[in-house]
Amino acid sequence: MDKMPKWADVLLIPLISILLALFASGLVVYFIIGENPFRAMAIMVNGAFGSAYGWGYTLFYTTNFIFTGLGVAVAFHARLFNIGGEGQAYVAGIGAAVACLLIPWPHWTLALLATVILTGAFGAAWAAIPAYLQAKRGSHIVITTIMFNFIAASLMIYVLNNVFTIPGSAETASVRFPESTHLPNAGEFAAFLGFRTSTPLNVSFFIALLAAVAVWLLIWRTRLGYEIRAFGHSETAAIYAGINPVKITMIAMLISGALCGMMAINAVQGESEQLRLDFVAGAGFVGIAVALMGRSHPIGVCLAALLFGMLYQGGAELAFEMPAVSREMILVIQALVILFTGALDNMVRMPMESLFMSFRRARPATAAAPNPKPTRTDQGDAETVTPE
Amino acid sequence: MDFMTILQLSDSSLRLATPLLLACLAGLFSERAGIFDIGLEGKMLAAAFFSAAFAFTTQNVWIGLSVGIIASVTLSLLHGLASITFRGNQLISGVAINFLASGMTVVIAQTWFSQGGRTPALSGPARFEEFVLPGASSRIRDIAQQDPLGQVYSELLSGHSILVYIALLIVPLTWWILYRTRFGLRLRAVGENPAAVDTAGISVVWLRFAAVMICGVLCGLAGAYLATGLSAGFVREMSAGRGFIALAALIFAKWRPWEALGACLLFGFLDAVGNRFQNIELLTFLNLVFLFVVLVGAIMLVLRAIAIARGKGKTRALTGPAIALGVGLLFSIGLPMLDPDGGLSATLNNIVLPVQFMQALPYILTVVILAGFVGRAIPPRAGGEPYVKER
Numbered sequence: 001m002d003k004m005p006k007w008a009d010v011l012l013i014p015l016i017s018i019l020l021a022l023f024a025s026g027l028v029v030y031f032i033i034g035e036n037p038f039r040a041m042a043i044m045v046n047g048a049f050g051s052a053y054g055w056g057y058t059l060f061y062t063t064n065f066i067f068t069g070l071g072v073a074v075a076f077h078a079r080l081f082n083i084g085g086e087g088q089a090y091v092a093g094i095g096a097a098v099a100c101l102l103i104p105w106p107h108w109t110l111a112l113l114a115t116v117i118l119t120g121a122f123g124a125a126w127a128a129i130p131a132y133l134q135a136k137r138g139s140h141i142v143i144t145t146i147m148f149n150f151i152a153a154s155l156m157i158y159v160l161n162n163v164f165t166i167p168g169s170a171e172t173a174s175v176r177f178p179e180s181t182h183l184p185n186a187g188e189f190a191a192f193l194g195f196r197t198s199t200p201l202n203v204s205f206f207i208a209l210l211a212a213v214a215v216w217l218l219i220w221r222t223r224l225g226y227e228i229r230a231f232g233h234s235e236t237a238a239i240y241a242g243i244n245p246v247k248i249t250m251i252a253m254l255i256s257g258a259l260c261g262m263m264a265i266n267a268v269q270g271e272s273e274q275l276r277l278d279f280v281a282g283a284g285f286v287g288i289a290v291a292l293m294g295r296s297h298p299i300g301v302c303l304a305a306l307l308f309g310m311l312y313q314g315g316a317e318l319a320f321e322m323p324a325v326s327r328e329m330i331l332v333i334q335a336l337v338i339l340f341t342g343a344l345d346n347m348v349r350m351p352m353e354s355l356f357m358s359f360r361r362a363r364p365a366t367a368a369a370p371n372p373k374p375t376r377t378d379q380g381d382a383e384t385v386t387p388e
Numbered sequence: 389m390d391f392m393t394i395l396q397l398s399d400s401s402l403r404l405a406t407p408l409l410l411a412c413l414a415g416l417f418s419e420r421a422g423i424f425d426i427g428l429e430g431k432m433l434a435a436a437f438f439s440a441a442f443a444f445t446t447q448n449v450w451i452g453l454s455v456g457i458i459a460s461v462t463l464s465l466l467h468g469l470a471s472i473t474f475r476g477n478q479l480i481s482g483v484a485i486n487f488l489a490s491g492m493t494v495v496i497a498q499t500w501f502s503q504g505g506r507t508p509a510l511s512g513p514a515r516f517e518e519f520v521l522p523g524a525s526s527r528i529r530d531i532a533q534q535d536p537l538g539q540v541y542s543e544l545l546s547g548h549s550i551l552v553y554i555a556l557l558i559v560p561l562t563w564w565i566l567y568r569t570r571f572g573l574r575l576r577a578v579g580e581n582p583a584a585v586d587t588a589g590i591s592v593v594w595l596r597f598a599a600v601m602i603c604g605v606l607c608g609l610a611g612a613y614l615a616t617g618l619s620a621g622f623v624r625e626m627s628a629g630r631g632f633i634a635l636a637a638l639i640f641a642k643w644r645p646w647e648a649l650g651a652c653l654l655f656g657f658l659d660a661v662g663n664r665f666q667n668i669e670l671l672t673f674l675n676l677v678f679l680f681v682v683l684v685g686a687i688m689l690v691l692r693a694i695a696i697a698r699g700k701g702k703t704r705a706l707t708g709p710a711i712a713l714g715v716g717l718l719f720s721i722g723l724p725m726l727d728p729d730g731g732l733s734a735t736l737n738n739i740v741l742p743v744q745f746m747q748a749l750p751y752i753l754t755v756v757i758l759a760g761f762v763g764r765a766i767p768p769r770a771g772g773e774p775y776v777k778e779r
Contacts, residue, residue, distance in 0.1 A: 028492070028495070032495065032496055032499060033495065033499050034499070081477075081479055081480075083479075083483065129755075133755070133758065133759050137758075137759050137760050138760075139755075139758035139759055139760065140758070140767070142426065142479050143426075143635065143636075143639065143754070143758060144755055144758055146426070146632055146635075147632070147636065147751040147752075147754050147755050147758075148751075148755070150629055150632065150748060150751040151748045151751050151752060151755075154744040154745070154747050154748035155744070155748070157744050158742055158744040158745070161742075161744075162742070285483070285487070288480075288483060292480065324498075324499060325495075326494055326495055326498040326505065328490070328491045328492075328494035328495050328498075328505070328624075329491065329495055330491070331487050331488075331490055331491025331494075332487075332488060332491035332492055332495060333491075334487055334491070335484050335485070335486075335487030335488035335491055335492075336484075336488070338480060338483055338484040338487065339466075339470065339481070339484035339485075339488070342476065342477060342480035342481070342483075342484065343470035343471065343474075343476035343477060343478075343480045343481035343484055344469075344470050344474055344476055344481075345474075345476055346474040346475055346476055347474045347476075350474075
């Protein structure tokens with residue numbers, strides 16, 4: 001029996017958790033930094049949504065977080081915790097550079113297609129080794145993916161110092177990608193909304209939305225998705241039903257790595273148009289918060305990604321307007337969101353469940369509302385009868 | 389490579405291994421009690437900041453150390469609240485603690501000191517001074533004139549901060565607590581089979597909280613050493629992944645204290661080599677590695693031989709160290725004999741290992757260990773699972 005109606009589980013609990021996280025962040029702003037948290041919040045919301053300039057950055061960050069959030073979410077469905085999104089995105093950045101620098105593309109659509117394939121493949125490849133070790137050798141995927149994040153960071157420094165370098169420059173970055181690989185940004189396809197040509201928001205935003213739809217189809221409308229969810233719910237039951245655990249672990253992690261990797265389309269090909277050292281900027285980790293908050297559902301992930309996009313853009317504005325608040329405040333908010341929606345989930349859930357249970361008990365006792373489902377009335381009666 | 393260089397390398401290995409060792413033992417207590425802790429990094433970072441901040445304002449390093457420990461234990465309690473009381477996901481809680489520490493330290497540092505997220509440089513009584521053992525010389529010129537044994541004593545053993553010696557003492561202490569006390573037995577049992585401990589009438593929740601708090605204290609020591617011993621002050625993200633390397637060392641050591649010391653020394657050594665040589669030739673690197681293997685093999689051989697002489701070990705236990713020692717000696721003595729004209733050495737020396745490879749090596753090694761190719765690492769059985777009391 002469900003202890004709570006579905007809407008409470010999907011909407012109410014995440015909402016309460018977020019409010020708690022924001023409340024705790026407000027306490028930090030008020031007591032430690034000594035600024036007015038409401039004014040800070042107003043600056044953040046205004047900085048993120050108050051202008052086309054703000055929207056451009058907000059949606060740019062959102063695009064990154066949709067990709068990494070979807071990646072982490074797919075792994076969550078198979079009860080795998082992919083902390084390696086950061087490393088997978090790093091390595092996928094190399095894939096994007098390969099796609100854009102090696103072949104002279106005649107048109108950006110072809111270049112985009114190549115980047116989608118290569119970033120996905122590189123990200124998946126970086127997830128493949130931890131996935132294989134988890135599936136075949138039972139090595140804990142959390143530890144191996146963390147290790148692969150560090151290895152990827154070293155690899156990235158090596159690649160930018162030895163492979164993709166700017167001749168005659170000490171900057172750790174690749175040369176700029178050719179003009180033909182330039183993705184149209186919002187200033188080109190949506191200038192009527194007020195976007196300037198310098199806005200970082202580009203067509204990969206739509207690819208992110210497409211990816212969200214694809215993930216929804218995959219998880220809830222295909223046999224593979226069913227197998228992934230079954231495996232996540234109960235490994236033993238899934239194996240009993242003839243689902244191959246090695247196959248599901250591998251496939252779920254490969255998809256997860258590919259999605260995390262695709263954030264490089266937006267950040268490398270879309271925005272910086274060259275491979276830079278710090279293009280991931282924590283997006284892989286934000287993906288964890290986004291997937292937790294969005295309850296691993298693509299719609300939830302998109303909304304949570306928007307919230308974090310707002311936090312990132314608004315936080316930058318906030319650091320500008322209120323110099324006392326440093327940019328790292330975003331990290332604190334992110335940590336509190338992960339804490340309340342992920343680790344302290346039961347703290348919110350347990351009282352809510354007992355609250356709903358008491359509602360349900362009270363209803364048949366008063367007999368005011370006729371219950372549509374007979375089974376539930378039976379249970380209600382049974383519960384009200386037994387104490388007497 | 390001369391004797392002095394090797395000594396200096398060992399010396400800095402010991403220094404760099406200390407924070408790893410403390411964090412590793414912290415993780416050992418927590419994970420042996422069944423609480424996975426990937427928040428070691430965050431706790432170290434928080435302790436590093438608060439110890440540096442309070443050591444600077446009070447100009448007393450001991451007050452700094454205490455506040456650092458308090459900060460780290462507070463985060464431990466948060467982890468306990470999430471993973472023991474509310475039975476949340478321990479990994480997610482650890483991730484949250486890491487972010488919380490990396491954000492909060494910079495936010496508070498900016499508010500208190502306005503120096504771009506760092507504390508002012510520490511000096512004098514605000515730092516842990518070098519602790520010179522009796523009869524040792526501290527000046528490099530004096531050390532160079534001593535006999536080899538004196539050099540080992542003065543350069544390698546003497547002249548570390550007090551926390552290094554404390555860390556080394558905590559290794560046998562941890563062993564004693566875990567394997568020779570009632571508390572240790574229960575702690576290990578609660579990580580393997582909490583239901584059995586509960587049936588025996590012992591509180592699982594209390595034991596796990598105790599373990600998590602010990603973990604906090606040790607992480608606090610590690611963080612304080614980073615900011616007030618190893619360097620002079622806090623800079624943002626100064627733990628630089630050491631919490632994760634400590635976690636790697638813990639797996640490497642298969643959750644045992646003496647092995648943890650060995651693993652941390654190895655990772656400290658890799659760190660020291662990476663610091664000293666920017667790009668290292670393959671041959672030099674191999675020589676160093678095999679030197680390390682010979683040293684560790686010899687020490688292990690002696691320790692195990694003593695254990696067997698006291699009738700407490702099996703002869704089979706000698707094979708591992710003996711093979712390590714043999715291979716190491718074979719390499720260091722055999723290679724020059726096999727290769728009289730130096731052709732092979734020259735080839736090996738042409739291959740230069742990039743510094744990034746050296747930095748990634750601890751992580752690569754951990755993955756290899758985790759993959760179970762070099763002896764399988766089996767974690768405590770109830771690790772990561774919240775305990776739900778039967779009703």
